[in-house]
Amino acid sequence: MNAIAAEPPAPALTTLPADDVRQVMWRFADRYELHLLIQAARGVARGPVARLVAAGGRNSHEWTPEKNSLLQHYDDSGITAAFLDPEQGGFIAGPKNMALALIAFELAWVDAGAATGSLAGNLGLAPIHERGTPEQRAKYVAGAAPLKPGETRRQVRAAFALTEPIPFVGVETGMLAGKVRVAEWNDGIEPRLQVEKRGRFITNMGFANVVTAAVDSDDPRLKGSCMVILEEGDPGVWDRGTPTKKLVHQLSSTNDPIFNLTVPASRIVGGYTVQDGVIIPNYSHSEIIEAVFRRTRVTVGLMTSAKLLSAVEPVILYQRRRFRGGEGAPGSPRYELGIQQKEDALHRLVDVWATGEASASLGFAAARLFDELDPLEKEKDRIMAEKNLTGRAAYKELSKKQADALELVKIKSLPVGEQDLQRSDELEADPLVKFALLDSLANVFCPACKLWNTGHGANMMREAVSLMGGYGVTEECPGFLGQKWMDAQLEATYEGPEAVQRLQLSLTMTSDLFLAQFTQWILEMRRLAAERSGTGACTLASAMRLWLWTIHHVQTTTDADGARLYHKSRQGVTFPLADALCWLLAARQFVLDVVELETKGEAIPALAEGLFGTVSFFNDLGHVQCARAAGEVGRICAEIVHGYNRHPAWDESSCHACFCAEELTMLEGLIPGIDGSARAYSDVTEAGEEHPFKAGPCVRFAGLEDFVHLRAKLDGCLTGCRLAKDRAAEALTKVMIREALDYPV
Numbered sequence: 001m002n003a004i005a006a007e008p009p010a011p012a013l014t015t016l017p018a019d020d021v022r023q024v025m026w027r028f029a030d031r032y033e034l035h036l037l038i039q040a041a042r043g044v045a046r047g048p049v050a051r052l053v054a055a056g057g058r059n060s061h062e063w064t065p066e067k068n069s070l071l072q073h074y075d076d077s078g079i080t081a082a083f084l085d086p087e088q089g090g091f092i093a094g095p096k097n098m099a100l101a102l103i104a105f106e107l108a109w110v111d112a113g114a115a116t117g118s119l120a121g122n123l124g125l126a127p128i129h130e131r132g133t134p135e136q137r138a139k140y141v142a143g144a145a146p147l148k149p150g151e152t153r154r155q156v157r158a159a160f161a162l163t164e165p166i167p168f169v170g171v172e173t174g175m176l177a178g179k180v181r182v183a184e185w186n187d188g189i190e191p192r193l194q195v196e197k198r199g200r201f202i203t204n205m206g207f208a209n210v211v212t213a214a215v216d217s218d219d220p221r222l223k224g225s226c227m228v229i230l231e232e233g234d235p236g237v238w239d240r241g242t243p244t245k246k247l248v249h250q251l252s253s254t255n256d257p258i259f260n261l262t263v264p265a266s267r268i269v270g271g272y273t274v275q276d277g278v279i280i281p282n283y284s285h286s287e288i289i290e291a292v293f294r295r296t297r298v299t300v301g302l303m304t305s306a307k308l309l310s311a312v313e314p315v316i317l318y319q320r321r322r323f324r325g326g327e328g329a330p331g332s333p334r335y336e337l338g339i340q341q342k343e344d345a346l347h348r349l350v351d352v353w354a355t356g357e358a359s360a361s362l363g364f365a366a367a368r369l370f371d372e373l374d375p376l377e378k379e380k381d382r383i384m385a386e387k388n389l390t391g392r393a394a395y396k397e398l399s400k401k402q403a404d405a406l407e408l409v410k411i412k413s414l415p416v417g418e419q420d421l422q423r424s425d426e427l428e429a430d431p432l433v434k435f436a437l438l439d440s441l442a443n444v445f446c447p448a449c450k451l452w453n454t455g456h457g458a459n460m461m462r463e464a465v466s467l468m469g470g471y472g473v474t475e476e477c478p479g480f481l482g483q484k485w486m487d488a489q490l491e492a493t494y495e496g497p498e499a500v501q502r503l504q505l506s507l508t509m510t511s512d513l514f515l516a517q518f519t520q521w522i523l524e525m526r527r528l529a530a531e532r533s534g535t536g537a538c539t540l541a542s543a544m545r546l547w548l549w550t551i552h553h554v555q556t557t558t559d560a561d562g563a564r565l566y567h568k569s570r571q572g573v574t575f576p577l578a579d580a581l582c583w584l585l586a587a588r589q590f591v592l593d594v595v596e597l598e599t600k601g602e603a604i605p606a607l608a609e610g611l612f613g614t615v616s617f618f619n620d621l622g623h624v625q626c627a628r629a630a631g632e633v634g635r636i637c638a639e640i641v642h643g644y645n646r647h648p649a650w651d652e653s654s655c656h657a658c659f660c661a662e663e664l665t666m667l668e669g670l671i672p673g674i675d676g677s678a679r680a681y682s683d684v685t686e687a688g689e690e691h692p693f694k695a696g697p698c699v700r701f702a703g704l705e706d707f708v709h710l711r712a713k714l715d716g717c718l719t720g721c722r723l724a725k726d727r728a729a730e731a732l733t734k735v736m737i738r739e740a741l742d743y744p745v
């Protein structure tokens with residue numbers, strides 16, 4: 001047997017990762033305006049927000065003066081204005097996805113209801129921001145800017161009203177009960193509209209003075225659906241409704257409002273044209289909500305990441321102090337380590353931390369992606385408008401660009417010497433090709449981070465709560481972990497619950513363009529694994545390969561009854577494969593972020609001292625996460641690949657291997673004289689020859705040999721992952737933490 005040398009001890013993690021580490025990992029080290037914004041948002045989160053939670057502010061459903069006072073803090077700290085362009089009173093030029101993601105992360109570190117309260121104002125304005133006319137933007141988006149000294153205007157506080165009382169809009173956003181009719185339309189004068197809308201669970205409704213509402217036409221003189229801007233003070237009914245009796249996010253306001261208002265047609269978001277006496281809105285409500293949610297869902301995903309990462313310090317504090325007192329004296333393991341003497345408690349915290357890292361990495365990658373995509377999307381719209389392309393013609397042009405983008409990915413996948421550089425330069429210079437590339441990724445990253453960060457994140461918050469014992473489910477729990485657990489479930493629900501994200505992924509993750517890039521990533525992970533062993537990249541590459549094989553398989557195969565496997569209505573196939581992809585994307589992004597920290601961190605003097613310790617700890621954490629992701633992917637893929645085949649009849653003997661002589665011998669070794677009558681076949685035929693099935697492979701695997709091989713390889717790639725977990729666990733016993741959290745409990 002070959003002796004394997006023990007690894008030299010890795011440099012240790014000295015402190016919990018600070019801002020300078022995060023700035024490098026999440027790629028905003030050179031954006032000083034974001035550093036300042038984080039400090040400002042953190043001041044609000046760990047100051048007034050934390051004090052309000054600690055004082056029991058979450059114990060009422062009403063919108064109280066104390067909760068209302070948070071709005072002023074959001075205004076004063078720059079949180080409100082961060083959504084606005086400089087000409088609207090903001091201070092960040094260009095895309096703001098990353099900025100808003102960081103604010104949400106900071107606020108949710110303490111309380112996600114506060115984060116939601118601040119973001120829901122942006123959500124209310126988002127339809128106007130994304131698709132509004134210049135006049136609408138100037139009035140409403142700029143109107144949300146905090147008042148300057150001496151200003152007396154009414155500051156816009158917005159809400160977004162899509163969801164309706166049951167049985168209308170929820171997951172199914174097309175079932176609109178809200179109606180719009182032409183109330184008055186005289187020659188030469190702008191039409192006036194009658195808007196009837198009832199909302200369910202509308203955030204900010206306790207105080208909002210502007211609402212963007214989704215409605216459908218109930219009038220032949222108005223075509224289709226649209227979103228309409230409603231203002232408090234419009235003639236008619238503006239009833240805020242009763243507060244929702246929420247168990248979660250109580251620092252935000254949620255009501256079921258009723259509106260019946262008359263408004264000018266200029267309130268249709270994005271404007272309208274009149275054709276043959278019919279008002280035609282420029283955008284349907286679904287076009288608008290698609291543009292809005294694909295950005296805002298990323299920030300929601302990051303709220304749950306913040307919760308998981310915020311749990312690390314309180315849990316370590318609790319664990320270490322748990323056994324102080326009694327016989328233990330300072331300096332003894334019992335006194336110093338407390339529950340951290342127990343391996344399971346450490347391993348579970350490693351899992352919580354690894355999930356938090358992977359989900360934050362995925363969420364911030366998605367936010368950066370949208371920052372890159374936003375200007376390209378505007379350029380795409382400009383080019384389309386210039387060429388006068390709309391509807392089908394625009395779709396055809398974009399499909400052409402997707403084919404070009406695919407060609408570019410294929411060229412880039414060739415060895416450098418074989419690449420057609422002239423063609424690749426030409427394709428790279430085309431903004432529509434770049435748009436197509438990034439768009440195909442954004443269509444996957446957004447639902448993936450909303451789905452995995454919040455859904456799996458909620459499960460892992462339960463783990464974090466369990467590590468605090470009884471305290472976990474009390475209001476006194478340090479870090480408010482019990483409340484955060486429950487809050488995470490709302491993040492998994494609003495702005496479209498998990499089913500919505502899985503549905504979207506099942507469509508977007510099979511695009512040729514996405515799959516081509518995904519294939520490149522497998523090679524990228526293999527290269528990384530060769531350069532950096534022990535990062536989990538090898539495990540991940542094998543899991544990615546297995547997923548890719550499975551995706552191709554289910555798209556070209558039928559089940560035992562001949563029915564298509566990959567089909568919109570077959571959620572038993574499409575949804576788990578969407579989940580599996582999320583595990584892969586999150587782990588990959590974490591691995592990439594650690595590589596970024598290692599390669600860029602050295603140049604940052606402030607990081608130099610503890611860098612190697614942090615990187616080596618993160619490598620172990622990444623390895624743990626990659627192994628966990630590989631396990632999930634292996635399980636899901638195996639269930640789907642094998643699970644839709646019918647088990648051959650026993651007398652076809654394909655299952656000879658299931659209970660063979662060797663197995664009986666092994667079991668008899670454990671329990672002598674065990675009853676072997678369940679054994680299906682003897683190892684010899686009646687003629688006394690060796691049974692033919694004994695030698696050959698199981699017939700169930702016919703056609704699936706590649707899968708079986710990949711699955712076995714994947715298991716082998718788990719080598720070392722538990723050693724990585726042991727090292728990470730040990731690091732948790734040594735890392736320095738503060739004596740107390742920096743916010744009240």
Ligand SMILES: Cc1cc2nc3c(=O)[nH]c(=O)nc-3n(C[C@H](O)[C@H](O)[C@H](O)COP(=O)(O)OP(=O)(O)OC[C@H]3O[C@@H](n4cnc5c(N)ncnc54)[C@H](O)[C@@H]3O)c2cc1C
Nearest residue numbers: 160161162163170171201202203254493494495496497499
């Ligand atoms: C505190 C809070 C704040 C909110 N804020 C707002 C807001 O500001 N504005 C707003 O418009 N809305 C808001 N919402 C509403 C929220 O977005 C909806 O609750 C959510 O989209 C789900 O709709 P629903 O509750 O009607 O669930 P349903 O549509 O009844 O779905 C229930 C469940 O059924 C299953 N399901 C449904 N459809 C499918 C399908 N096609 N495939 C598979 N499974 C399916 C899923 O498991 C789903 O979770 C808020 C909700 C809450 C609780």
